[in-house]
Amino acid sequence: MIDAVKAARDAASPQQKECQKLDWEDQLAHFRQMFDLPKGEIYLDGNSLGAMPVSAVPAMQEAMSEGWAKGLIRSWNARDWHMLPVTVGDRLAKLMGAKKGEVLAADSTSVNLYKVFCAAMNLRSDRRKVISERNNFPTDVHILQGAIANVFPKAELALAGDDDDSVLELLDTDTAVVCLSHVNYRTGRLRDMARLTSAAHEVGALVIWDLAHSLGALPVDLTGCDADFAVGCSYKYMNGGPGAPAWLFVATRHLGEVQNPLTGWQGHAVPFAFEIDFQPAGSIEKFRVGTPPVLSYLPLMESLSIFEQTDMQALRDKSLRLTGMFIELAEQRLVQHGLSVITPKEPAERGSQVALTHENGWPIMQALIEAGVIGDFRAPDILRFGFTPLYVGFEDVWAAVATLEAIMETGFWREDRFSERKLVT
Numbered sequence: 001m002i003d004a005v006k007a008a009r010d011a012a013s014p015q016q017k018e019c020q021k022l023d024w025e026d027q028l029a030h031f032r033q034m035f036d037l038p039k040g041e042i043y044l045d046g047n048s049l050g051a052m053p054v055s056a057v058p059a060m061q062e063a064m065s066e067g068w069a070k071g072l073i074r075s076w077n078a079r080d081w082h083m084l085p086v087t088v089g090d091r092l093a094k095l096m097g098a099k100k101g102e103v104l105a106a107d108s109t110s111v112n113l114y115k116v117f118c119a120a121m122n123l124r125s126d127r128r129k130v131i132s133e134r135n136n137f138p139t140d141v142h143i144l145q146g147a148i149a150n151v152f153p154k155a156e157l158a159l160a161g162d163d164d165d166s167v168l169e170l171l172d173t174d175t176a177v178v179c180l181s182h183v184n185y186r187t188g189r190l191r192d193m194a195r196l197t198s199a200a201h202e203v204g205a206l207v208i209w210d211l212a213h214s215l216g217a218l219p220v221d222l223t224g225c226d227a228d229f230a231v232g233c234s235y236k237y238m239n240g241g242p243g244a245p246a247w248l249f250v251a252t253r254h255l256g257e258v259q260n261p262l263t264g265w266q267g268h269a270v271p272f273a274f275e276i277d278f279q280p281a282g283s284i285e286k287f288r289v290g291t292p293p294v295l296s297y298l299p300l301m302e303s304l305s306i307f308e309q310t311d312m313q314a315l316r317d318k319s320l321r322l323t324g325m326f327i328e329l330a331e332q333r334l335v336q337h338g339l340s341v342i343t344p345k346e347p348a349e350r351g352s353q354v355a356l357t358h359e360n361g362w363p364i365m366q367a368l369i370e371a372g373v374i375g376d377f378r379a380p381d382i383l384r385f386g387f388t389p390l391y392v393g394f395e396d397v398w399a400a401v402a403t404l405e406a407i408m409e410t411g412f413w414r415e416d417r418f419s420e421r422k423l424v425t
């Protein structure tokens with residue numbers, strides 16, 4: 001059956017030739033060789049785990065054998081390991097329109113959300129309402145629910161729908177904090193950050209943006225949007241590796257006043273004075289908690305060096321062409337097989353992924369992965385495809401749609417083994 005799928009996919013088509021031409025002309029095509037990707041596979045899951053920069057391996061080896069094995073304890077100073085959360089934060093800041101000293105690279109997105117949510121709530125202690133969204137990535141709502149239950153028992157959580165208007169409808173002068181994902185992890189829908197931030201500010205509320213699915217995928221302008229707080233991870237479009245340090249952003253105007261609820265020794269004004277009473281640092285370092293996982297920053301730094309050779313607008317332009325082409329081909333070739341596109345067709349309303357739905361989404365995605373096209377599945381019925389413009393090409397888009405079409409036509413996905421569920425999806 002797999003041969004039939006491959007044969008159906010590889011039947012020459014004028015669309016494939018057009019895509020090959022676009023790859024030849026692509027000014028960003030040379031970045032693909034900077035990533036270590038398995039030959040013969042098409043990787044469309046960089047919205048879950050980004051690809052590995054080739055230079056990450058020697059960087060890790062050097063840090064381990066020279067920095068750790070030989071340098072030992074001296075490397076904390078000699079290599080400035082202690083300041084990685086700040087130096088990496090400053091490099092990330094440039095990709096999100098933030099200023100030096102506003103971003104800290106540390107911990108996980110969930111932990112950072114807890115920190116900035118408590119900080120924001122304490123700036124609006126006279127208000128009760130917290131707004132988030134029903135279809136947010138679950139951890140965001142879980143963190144708010146936990147913080148409300150344990151720290152802010154008088155607060156009430158209101159959950160908006162997917163459209164921006166449903167957020168606006170909930171805003172009132174009792175709103176303390178609004179916490180939204182910039183790009184929805186399932187549908188790929190992009191919210192209007194400038195409009196929503198300004199509407200929240202009009203009623204005196206503060207906004208926390210989760211940029212997990214936008215940083216590295218599209219230009220973000222936190223300063224231009226007058227954002228208050230933001231959080232995100234660096235293992236998706238930022239290619240920092242599994243479990244790479246996440247980050248948080250606090251606008252300069254709030255930095256003096258806010259407090260980190262997790263008062264660990266590394267957030268102390270003078271951690272190495274080892275004073276017993278906590279005195280917070282005066283800078284973004286007040287949001288540090290414990291020892292940074294030094295080796296985990298290295299692949300992210302290699303990926304940042306790649307981002308620093310291009311600009312986010314060039315990446316966005318290519319990303320929109322890739323997602324636009326995937327949507328167009330899906331509508332021509334997949335809709336008749338019961339697959340529907342749920343990602344907005346309007347470019348300004350989507351991030352860098354496309355989501356399709358099908359009631360048999362799980363086995364179809366497993367069959368597609370076996371046929372060499374790696375996307376993922378999100379319950380109950382979503383097939384997700386992430387397009388990282390640094391290493392995905394136009395022919396990949398064509399081949400992904402052609403393979404999926406072949407899987408549907410041949411019924412390959414119906415084979416028994418594809419129905420077995422896995423723990424991590």
Ligand SMILES: Cc1ncc(COP(=O)(O)O)c(C=O)c1O
Pocket residue numbers: 108109110111137139140181185210212213233246
């Ligand atoms: C929007 C969003 N927020 C938060 C997370 C979770 O982040 P972490 O596991 O780093 O806490 C994810 C994905 O894992 C996500 O997609």
Ligand SMILES: Nc1c(O)cccc1C(=O)C[C@H](N)C(=O)O
Pocket residue numbers: 047048049137185424425
């Ligand atoms: N963080 C993940 C993990 O540890 C295992 C598998 C997937 C993930 C993810 O990041 C999922 C991702 N946030 C999503 O958008 O679904």
